[in-house]
Amino acid sequence: MKQKNILIVDDEAKMRRILEIMLQQMEFNVFQAEDGLKALQVTQDEQIDLIITDLQMPNLDGLGLLKQLRAKSNAVPVIMVTAHGTVETAVTAMQYGASDYILRPFELEAVEAAVQRALKLAKIEQENSYLRSELDSGWGEFIGNSSAMQSIYTLIQQVSATKTSVLIQGETGTGKELVARAIHRASPRRDKLFVAINCAAIPADILESELFGYQKGAFTGAHKDKVGKFELAEGGTLFLDEITEMDFNLQAKLLRVLQERRLERLGSNTSIAIDIRIIAASNRDPKQAIATQKLREDLYYRLNVFTIELPNLHAREQDIIILAEHFLQKHAQEFGFPYSGISTDAKQFLLHYAWPGNVRELENMMERAIVLSGGRLIETSHLPFNIQQEKAPLVAADKQTENLTDSVQDLNAHVEQLERRLIKQALDKTQNNKAKAAQQLNISERSLWYKIKKYALS
Numbered sequence: 001m002k003q004k005n006i007l008i009v010d011d012e013a014k015m016r017r018i019l020e021i022m023l024q025q026m027e028f029n030v031f032q033a034e035d036g037l038k039a040l041q042v043t044q045d046e047q048i049d050l051i052i053t054d055l056q057m058p059n060l061d062g063l064g065l066l067k068q069l070r071a072k073s074n075a076v077p078v079i080m081v082t083a084h085g086t087v088e089t090a091v092t093a094m095q096y097g098a099s100d101y102i103l104r105p106f107e108l109e110a111v112e113a114a115v116q117r118a119l120k121l122a123k124i125e126q127e128n129s130y131l132r133s134e135l136d137s138g139w140g141e142f143i144g145n146s147s148a149m150q151s152i153y154t155l156i157q158q159v160s161a162t163k164t165s166v167l168i169q170g171e172t173g174t175g176k177e178l179v180a181r182a183i184h185r186a187s188p189r190r191d192k193l194f195v196a197i198n199c200a201a202i203p204a205d206i207l208e209s210e211l212f213g214y215q216k217g218a219f220t221g222a223h224k225d226k227v228g229k230f231e232l233a234e235g236g237t238l239f240l241d242e243i244t245e246m247d248f249n250l251q252a253k254l255l256r257v258l259q260e261r262r263l264e265r266l267g268s269n270t271s272i273a274i275d276i277r278i279i280a281a282s283n284r285d286p287k288q289a290i291a292t293q294k295l296r297e298d299l300y301y302r303l304n305v306f307t308i309e310l311p312n313l314h315a316r317e318q319d320i321i322i323l324a325e326h327f328l329q330k331h332a333q334e335f336g337f338p339y340s341g342i343s344t345d346a347k348q349f350l351l352h353y354a355w356p357g358n359v360r361e362l363e364n365m366m367e368r369a370i371v372l373s374g375g376r377l378i379e380t381s382h383l384p385f386n387i388q389q390e391k392a393p394l395v396a397a398d399k400q401t402e403n404l405t406d407s408v409q410d411l412n413a414h415v416e417q418l419e420r421r422l423i424k425q426a427l428d429k430t431q432n433n434k435a436k437a438a439q440q441l442n443i444s445e446r447s448l449w450y451k452i453k454k455y456a457l458s
């Protein structure tokens, strides 16, 4: 295990020396500062795991240091050193988030106990905050019963028990990240971290140091050691999103890590063993990405041990309305609106829209719709204009007539039914603007007026 870094803050050199000897005895790595200001500087340059600070010091005292750290959202555990006369101040410090205090003169056992307790507590808190953030995004959030999604659930279950690398393919917004998280959550690695990194969002050289980490001094600007994502995900899962956007050379280095299960931080010769599961995702067709030199073929075969292909939303017709209702409920609750369902007409549009942005687009659309409807029934007019423009109802009508051939007795009656519907929709869409509706239907305003009367639509 990596040595923990402890920072001792005290204006008396002798006191620092005593603590240093004790902490080195416990195999900690020790840093020193002679007042609060210098200590703040050290926390900026080094990855400090614990601070032991005196209370009274020139420049910035112990309490001031603690307050400044917390103001910067630095949650590093802090132990206060105090003499009998100042215990009260140390207790105040604990109200400001100090972990503990130790009394002078120091006893080795007391120091050791306080340090171990503080480190353990910090670890639990870190894990808790991680668990809290994970709770929002696990299995529980999957919606959809289509056969396509049923097979996805089965695949997730099958692969989660193994250590295998997984490649998830699917267009934007189809739920690739959701699947990756679900695999992690269902796996024996669930108690360790799920670390996600988007290869498209980070420039190549930075991505390399993000993944591998580096040794202090490895390059200009490497002021302190940095743990990379590979190491961070130890025992857990590393999610490499948009893998085809990773630099070609870096892909070769990734492949080496996957093969050898070892890596070196940049600027270091020490090789570190790692145990992680890799899940990669891409919204490109990997075969095509290989052909265009976006994806290394050898890496592809390494990752492609197990592939999950997410279908487009348009192809999961059965799930569209359930998903829409789920998102409407979710956002209604968020905004404090009631929720009264989706009109039949609006459903037709949802069912026949092409959904280029897939589930994410549906979610955004529903968020907007509930705001526009104010919690009332979602009508076509609450949907974006582009979806209202689609020829959806015609397609719907086509489908209806397909199944009607047997039962059609009266052609005119059916044509009229369809005509009435299309006119009603055009009026809804244009908020009863007759001129616009007529234009959309490509008929004269006069004949629209006539039909409105005929079908009692006004």
Ligand SMILES: Nc1ncnc2c1ncn2[C@@H]1O[C@H](COP(=O)(O)OP(=O)(O)OP(=O)(O)O)[C@@H](O)[C@H]1O
Pocket (backbone or CB within 6 Å): 141, 142, 143, 144, 170, 171, 172, 173, 174, 175, 176, 177, 178, 179, 283, 359, 360, 363
């Ligand atoms: N089956 C589903 N049930 C519920 N929510 C879903 C489902 N699929 C996707 N979502 C939601 O849709 C949004 C997009 O999903 P996600 O981020 O996993 O997509 P993605 O495939 O990674 O997209 P991109 O390629 O754009 O990164 C998320 O908010 C996710 O929670």
Ligand SMILES: [Mg+2]
Pocket (backbone or CB within 6 Å): 176, 177, 241
């Ligand atoms: Mg994604």
